[in-house]
Amino acid sequence: MSGTKQISIDQLIPGMFIVEMDIPWYRTPFLFHKRLIRDHETIGVMKQHGVQHVTIDTTKGLDVQAQAPTPSPLPETSADAEHASPPDNTPSEDSSSVPPDGSALQIAAVYGEAQEAVERIFADLERGVPPTPAATKVIVGGVISQVMQDRSALLLHSTFLKLKQFDRSLGAHALDTAILSLVVAVESGVDRALYEHLGTGALLHDAGYVRLPRNLVRKRDECTESEQRLLEQHTQLGLLVLGERSGFHQEVCRILAEHHERCDGSGYPRKMKAADISALAQIVGIVDLYDKMVSRRGGRPAMIPHDAVRQLFLVGERGQYPKPLVEAVIRSIGVYPVGSLVRLNTGEQAVVVGVNPEQRLKPQVKITGGPHGEFYSNPEQIDLSLPSQDKVSRTVLRVLDPAQERVNIAMYLGDVAERAA
Incomplete structure (x- = not known):
């Protein structure tokens, strides 16, 4: 919470991360308002749709810099673009609208x-x-x-x-x-x-x-x-x-x-x-x-x-x-879609958490149990299309019914979804 502050649209520059605008989403061309501002064109579009104030998160992007309060009526000009260039602390690897993590x-x-x-x-x-x-x-x-x-x-x-x-x-x-x-x-x-x-x-x-x-x-x-x-x-x-x-x-x-x-x-x-x-x-x-x-x-x-x-x-x-x-x-x-519960040739039980379009019979799985019915407290995630660290060649043997096996699939997909991409 301490990392957020409301600023004028004229103070907004590329490199800032906004979490809220002062108008509803449906009055803008943006499906979601939480985004990293990457260019002046986006700021111009926001102004055209009536945005006057935004809330920024300084823990995810740039803060307002201590500078002379010179208004920028034309932020899309090249001169302003150079003046508003993000300083050296801008994450250079951030090529998408959100950091990888x-x-x-x-x-x-x-x-x-x-x-x-x-x-x-x-x-x-x-x-x-x-x-x-x-x-x-x-x-x-x-x-x-x-x-x-x-x-x-x-x-x-x-x-x-x-x-x-x-x-x-x-x-x-x-x-x-x-x-x-x-x-x-x-x-x-x-x-x-x-x-x-x-x-x-x-x-x-x-x-x-x-x-x-x-x-x-x-x-x-x-x-x-x-x-x-x-x-x-x-x-x-x-x-x-x-x-x-x-x-x-x-x-x-x-x-x-x-x-x-x-x-x-x-x-x-x-x-x-x-x-x-x-x-x-x-x-x-x-x-x-x-x-x-x-x-x-x-x-x-x-x-x-x-x-x-x-x-x-x-x-x-x-x-x-x-x-x-x-x-x-x-x-x-996939032949074994995400969320499928499978038995591997090793006798282990696993939940499919990802598919390999080029190798449909070898999905990404999270091994949730051993061959003797024991459940693992820290399931290991592996890609069946790649060599495993333990040198064991694993393949899907058959599909299981989660209801009969009493397995909560969502529990195993939840942390994967949180770490996805």
């Missing part, structure tokens, strides 16, 4: 603020107030930035929170679907110009559910035929809640309308075939399927991640999704 906190901040924003969007939808493209652009832009920076750490954090949530909301599912859809897009070589449309469509793909009875949407038991038909209307209802003049790109609207269509014509609502379905809608569709399988919602238990991967393989074999897309998803999450 704070990256996990940054990911948590990005995810947390994005989730709050998405929950507000769904709360507004329930009140009949649709989101604007500008509002979703801020959220999606922040997620895209983090996916490009460190998607593995973001997926780890997402999985960690998923395990802690006993009953996930529509907003939480929407955000995780957007994150993984963007990861798959990167993995499968989707044109970067389409990322924003993909992320926005993924965030809003289930918007139509707000027009359906909540007890039906969250029903645990199998639905009757009439109930299922009603649920399937959420694709058309999604377009209605956005409104005819929503301003959203056509690709976004197609994702809402087509994410439940299947290449073999078995989907809904129009039973479209492969060539007619939006490629972005297919990405959101298969990610939506996976996220729902591995999530607890409406009292329904989550599927073991490895079993969910097997289901993805089967829908690809049945021709419901293009095989290259299924392979891209599996490359993104």
